Amino acid sequence: MHETWPEDKTKLVKRVFNSVSDRYDLMNDLMSFSVHRLWKKFTVAISGVREGDYVLDIASGTGDLIPQWLKRVGSTGHVLMSDINETMLHRGRDRLIDLGLTQVQIMQADAQSLPFPDNTFHHLSTAFGLRNMTDQPAALQSMHRVLKQGGQLLVLEFSKPVLKIVQLLYDQYAKLLPKLGQWVAQDSASYQYLIDSIRKHPDQETLKRMILEAGFNRCRYYNLSAGIVALHQAWKF
Numbered sequence: 001m002h003e004t005w006p007e008d009k010t011k012l013v014k015r016v017f018n019s020v021s022d023r024y025d026l027m028n029d030l031m032s033f034s035v036h037r038l039w040k041k042f043t044v045a046i047s048g049v050r051e052g053d054y055v056l057d058i059a060s061g062t063g064d065l066i067p068q069w070l071k072r073v074g075s076t077g078h079v080l081m082s083d084i085n086e087t088m089l090h091r092g093r094d095r096l097i098d099l100g101l102t103q104v105q106i107m108q109a110d111a112q113s114l115p116f117p118d119n120t121f122h123h124l125s126t127a128f129g130l131r132n133m134t135d136q137p138a139a140l141q142s143m144h145r146v147l148k149q150g151g152q153l154l155v156l157e158f159s160k161p162v163l164k165i166v167q168l169l170y171d172q173y174a175k176l177l178p179k180l181g182q183w184v185a186q187d188s189a190s191y192q193y194l195i196d197s198i199r200k201h202p203d204q205e206t207l208k209r210m211i212l213e214a215g216f217n218r219c220r221y222y223n224l225s226a227g228i229v230a231l232h233q234a235w236k237f
């Protein structure tokens with residue numbers, strides 16, 4: 001399933017994340033009132049990731065999930081942070097170094113054609129990444145290929161509010177985001193992209209179907225904050 005965009009989406013997404021990388025973390029906290037941290041904590045909490053596991057985080061951006069994955073896998077596991085965008089990865093690498101976390105592998109990689117052998121990772125995570133990918137079915141298939149048998153996929157992404165009142169309030173709130181982007185990051189267009197991309201992203205059931213069509217099994221999802229965000233969890237058997 002492809003949404004339509006007025007220009008080449010890959011170029012647009014590259015420009016957006018090159019532009020916002022400096023203020024990305026600040027804007028995330030401001031826009032979500034820091035609730036994105038709770039959504040990410042929940043993702044890690046239900047993951048069952050254990051000491052010794054090999055985790056690939058896709059579209060890591062500035063690497064929010066990485067410290068929590070490193071803690072989980074311990075000294076015998078591995079965490080690989082990846083993103084298509086070099087600027088975001090640099091920012092993430094600097095943040096991790098500041099935190100004294102140097103045991104993470106970092107790789108620039110396109111999720112639509114992951115450069116890893118089949119059956120490599122125990123777990124794949126992607127937080128607010130899938131929505132930004134041009135060919136989401138290709139990305140999900142690529143993820144399925146690199147996951148080990150019995151491995152787990154976690155997709156955290158904006159979704160469709162399940163309560164009408166929340167949808168109404170959310171629509172009003174969304175109109176403010178380009179203004180906030182202009183004020184904090186001198187960039188309203190990138191935050192307009194954010195709103196457009198959320199609107200075009202598949203709802204919970206559609207994404208579940210896409211995940212199953214890519215070959216995953218037992219897909220389920222958790223609605224977070226009344227479905228503003230959903231966490232999809234699936235396995236490869």
Ligand SMILES: C[S@@+](CC[C@H](N)C(=O)[O-])C[C@H]1O[C@@H](n2cnc3c(N)ncnc32)[C@H](O)[C@@H]1O
Pocket residue numbers: 013017058059060061062063064082083084085088109110111112126127128129130132133134
């Ligand atoms: C909204 S950020 C999410 C960053 C981080 N995971 C988080 O939760 O804050 C989306 C990221 O997706 C990355 N991205 C977009 N298309 C991609 C692709 N095809 N492959 C890998 N990463 C991609 C962007 O470069 C950007 O860093």
